[in-house]
Amino acid sequence: MIDLKLSEEQIMLRDSVRDYVERDVAPKIDEYDKAQKSLYPEVLPKMGELGILGVCIPEKYGGAGFDYISLALVCEELERVDTSLRVIMSVHTALSSCTLWRWASRDQKEKYLAPQAQGKKIGAFGLTEPGCGSDVANIQTRAVREGDEYVLNGTKQWISLADVADSFLIFARVGKEKGVKGIASFIVDKECPGLTTTSFHNKLGVRAGDTGEVSLQNVRIPAEKLLGKETEGFKIAMTALDNGRYTVAAGALGSIRASLEASIKYSHERKAFGQEIGKFQLIQEHLAYMQAGYDQSQLLVYKAGWLKNQGIDNTRETGMAKWQATNYASDAANRAIQIHGAMGFSGDFPLERYWRNARANTILEGTNEIQKLIQGSFILGYRRKPDLRCSLPSYKPGE
Ligand SMILES: Cc1cc2nc3c(=O)[nH]c(=O)nc-3n(C[C@H](O)[C@H](O)[C@H](O)COP(=O)(O)OP(=O)(O)OC[C@H]3O[C@@H](n4cnc5c(N)ncnc54)[C@H](O)[C@@H]3O)c2cc1C
Known part of the structure; x- marks a missing residue:
């Protein structure tokens, strides 16, 4: 229970x-x-x-x-x-x-x-490329086995922590196998000759974070840097995203809270028509929606977390939590701007930052369209649950 x-x-x-x-x-x-x-x-x-x-x-x-x-x-x-x-x-x-x-x-x-x-x-995570994000099976970065080494060539884009990471999990096509079976995962050190990083500027949000490109040109790594087996890269990426999406969903709870807390304060402080704006029922409606978003998202996040603690497959539940919580966070930031009127539109208040940041979360770690497709594929039975059954180690204290 x-x-x-x-x-x-x-x-x-x-x-x-x-x-x-x-x-x-x-x-x-x-x-x-x-x-x-x-x-x-x-x-x-x-x-x-x-x-x-x-x-x-x-x-x-x-x-x-x-x-x-x-x-x-x-x-x-x-x-x-x-x-x-x-x-x-x-x-x-x-x-x-x-x-x-x-x-x-x-x-x-x-x-x-x-x-x-x-x-x-x-550590950082290099999956997305200039030519593909959602369509992971189509990645073009290549790893060629030469004796006891792999030689990697390709470009990874939109990589968080690109400039500060000491190593990257890099997903690359290996061998002749097409589709998901031809993807492998490697641990690649930042200092490897041929690996360079650059940082992006002028993003809409996450501006205090580092997001960039990782370029791999004839990067030679020892064969023991292969993570799992050569055919397991796609599965590894999906299990990683099960965890990543969970943290995005959980973070969205904080984003909703930030919007809600600022809005409660302003609703008490700001006066219009002789009373604080919190007395107006239409302001209360905004706050009620924000609270509903928080409460519902929290239950979804904790349900996914509980499944993870038991080591039970949670791809669908985590996807649901990510989709719902990030949508609610965007909605909450939008409502917070509305409650603040022109001040919500001002750079002197943090609401516009909350709104810009919330937009990122409906895209990264699998867009919310992809999260809906995951729900559909489970609902219709196109996905077999046992496929990723052991996607996570179960949590046992002290293990
Ligand atoms: C701030 C930030 C940080 C990031 N950090 C990382 C990172 O650390 N590592 C990493 O590997 N990546 C990272 N990403 C990349 C992110 O994971 C991708 O942007 C995301 O997976 C979407 O890929 P894309 O941008 O190529 O969009 P595309 O896949 O090109 O999609 C474009 C549009 O088409 C829709 N679409 C695509 N396929 C379908 C479909 N089958 N059905 C319906 N709609 C579809 C999408 O939902 C989207 O609306 C980051 C992105 C951002 C914004």
């Missing part, structure tokens, strides 16, 4: 993350966002120190040993201040470290997972 009561440890974790971001990050986030300056060099060391970066990774791999609900709590607190903070958890922790936890060999775990879980090294 799903138990929604948080443990004392979870409450302490949530409160420590909230204290840190409210005290150290919130006062300067607008400045970073407006200057389009990456927060990451500043926040990553402290996040590592707090144990946030390996929050759901077992202690034996250097993590903090919390469960997936705890991961959601951290994401919510981070995104309440800014989406760029939560992106770190999605990319480094969920897409990279959780994937290593599930798929890496013992040696790979020792070399990559343990330092990542402690925040000493940063």
Whole structure:
């Protein structure tokens, strides 16, 4: 049975993350966002120190040993201040470290997972390419086996943490097999000759985050950097996205809360027609919709988290949580702007930043159109549930 009561440890974790971001990050986030300056060099060391970066990774791999609900709590607190903070958890922790936890060999775990879980090294995820995002089976980056090495060539685009990561999970076509069976996954160190990164500017949102391109030109890596088997890259990518989407959904809860909290404050402060605008029922309707979005999304996120804790396949439930929570977050930011009137349109208030950031989440880690297709394929029985049955290690304390 799903138990929604948080443990004392979870409450302490949530409160420590909230204290840190409210005290150290919130006062300067607008400045970073407006200057389009990456927060990451500043926040990553402290996040590592707090144990946030390996929050759901077992202690034996250097993590903090919390469960997936705890991961959601951290994401919510981070995104309440800014989406760029939560992106770190999605990319480094969920897409990279959780994937290593599930798929890496013992040696790979020792070399990559343990330092990542402690925040000493940063991992990123390179799937999207200039020619394809949703259509993963069509990636063009190639890996050719030459003796004890693979040689990689291609370009990965829209890669979060491109400029700050120490290593990347790179998905590439290998061998002659077409479609999803011909995709493999590799761990590629940033310092490999032939690997270069560049950072994008002028994004609509996530402006305090680092998003860029990873170019691979004749990058030679030892064969032991292959993650899983040569034919398992697509499956690895999908299991990674099951975790990444969960963190996006959980982060959206923080985004809704930020919009709601600002709107409650303004509804009490702002006067019109001789009374605070909160007294108007049409303002209350906006607030009621925002609260409904939060409550419904929270249940979906916790349900997905509960399934993850049991090690039960959760692709459909996670997709539902991601689709609904990110739509509600966009809607909440939109309503918050409306409640603030012209001030909501102003760069002096954070609402326009919330709205710009919320737009990213309906696109990244699988667009919301793709999330709807996932629902349809399960509803109609086109997907067989057992395919990804063991997509996640179940959470057992101390494991
Ligand atoms: C801020 C940000 C950070 C990101 N970080 C990363 C990262 O770290 N690593 C990484 O690999 N990628 C990352 N991405 C890329 C992201 O995952 C892709 O943008 C996303 O998967 C969509 O791919 P696309 O942009 O190529 O859109 P496309 O796939 O070209 O889609 C364009 C439109 O067509 C729709 N569409 C496509 N196929 C279908 C279909 N079958 N049915 C109905 N509609 C369809 C889409 O929903 C969308 O509306 C990031 C993106 C952003 C914005």
